[in-house]
Amino acid sequence: MxxxxxxxxxxxxxxxxxxxxxxxxxxxxxxxxxxxxxxxxxxxxxxxxxxxxxxxxxxxxxxxxxxxxxxxxxxxxxxxxxxxxxxxxxxxxxxxxxxxxxxxxxxxxxxxxxxxxxxxxxxxKDPHWNSPFKAKTLGPICAPYVSNNKLQYSNPLESKFYDVIRNNLLNWYEIIYRKPSELKKDDIKITIDQSFNFKKAEKLIDFKGKKIKGYQFKFTLDAPSEVLEVAYRAGLGSYGSQGFGMVSEIGEC
Incomplete structure (x- = not known):
């Protein structure tokens, strides 16, 4: 809601x-x-x-x-x-x-x-959950991961960025629907818009002393309708409860 x-x-x-x-x-x-x-x-x-x-x-x-x-x-x-x-x-x-x-x-x-x-x-009002879902970020998407015991932030030019997003989506899918997803990696496709500009997209946020890096951009999400709604309700990437990852359909906001 x-x-x-x-x-x-x-x-x-x-x-x-x-x-x-x-x-x-x-x-x-x-x-x-x-x-x-x-x-x-x-x-x-x-x-x-x-x-x-x-x-x-x-x-x-x-x-x-x-x-x-x-x-x-x-x-x-x-x-x-x-x-x-x-x-x-x-x-x-x-x-x-x-x-x-x-x-x-x-x-x-x-x-x-x-x-x-x-x-x-x-x-x-909710959008229609139709794929492909043309969307934009309403808050930076953050895709962190741990490497050599250090927290790192991937970016939209790296495949790791989309792996983190998919994994988080599937976690939220299981939380919301209370059942594991049978989806495979290729069932969720994220394509950034041709207008993407790395410097304009990159955002560095200080959250109570913690530096968090995220990105804002337009993109297309190809996925089953229930996954589209999960992305809309829970956001993409990490730290949704801290103001990251909210998306909307282009033309909605």
Whole structure:
């Protein structure tokens, strides 16, 4: 179930480029406010799968009506104004309803000391799950892997990038449908758009002191309809609950 959270800004505000942790914290707090039992489960546990806890929430970048980079000798920031919105998704509707309930009780998006008044929360109509699915990223896709005991980040020009995406998709498939997938590697094909520009696509995010590298681009996903929905609900790659990997059909947003 996908939601669009709209908010207004009454005067220009300076905001850090790396707001993902701030938004993630706000999301958890609002879900807890809407349903404390569910919020506690989400924060402390989530979906246990193969010894790991998967958090079934996903949110996008924030899209502002007006924004510009403000540079200074010490540090640069993003100046935003007028209003903005972001998307939230989960395959668990009770989590989405908890978020909606929380926003009705706490009618502001709060990012550190910056407060934006929520004007509406919309339920976004699902796209048709038809393959090929022409899509774009609403948040950077991150495809990490461990090599020689070190965390590495693959990029869209490497086959490893797509292997990580496929493996994560199949993990979420099993979590959501509660059964193993019989799909093979070749059953899920991801083709980046010809407009891909490596420098423009690459994003380096500081998430509470951790540097996370991801990529934003247009692409085509060829896969069975149920896998398309998994990609839409859980995102592509890793760190979906931290603001990475959300996608939408081109023309939807």
């Amino acid at each position: 996908r939601l669009k959270i709209n908010f207004s800004i009454d005067k220009p505000v300076n905001l850090t480029f790396n707001y993902q942790y701030l938004l993630s914290s706000w999301v958890y707090k609002i879900i807890y406010k809407g349903n404390s039992r569910l919020g506690k489960w989400l924060h402390e546990k989530g979906c246990l799968f193969k010894g790991k806890n998967y958090k079934p929430i996903l949110f996008s970048n924030v899209f502002f009506d007006e924004s510009k980079v403000v540079k200074s000798p010490k540090h640069s920031c993003l100046q935003v104004d007028k209003g903005g919105y972001f998307y939230f998704d989960s395959f668990r509707k009770d989590i989405c309803y908890a978020l909606m309930e929380g926003t009705w009780q706490k009618e502001k998006v709060i990012l550190n000391d910056k407060e934006f008044v929520i004007t509406s929360v919309e339920i976004v």
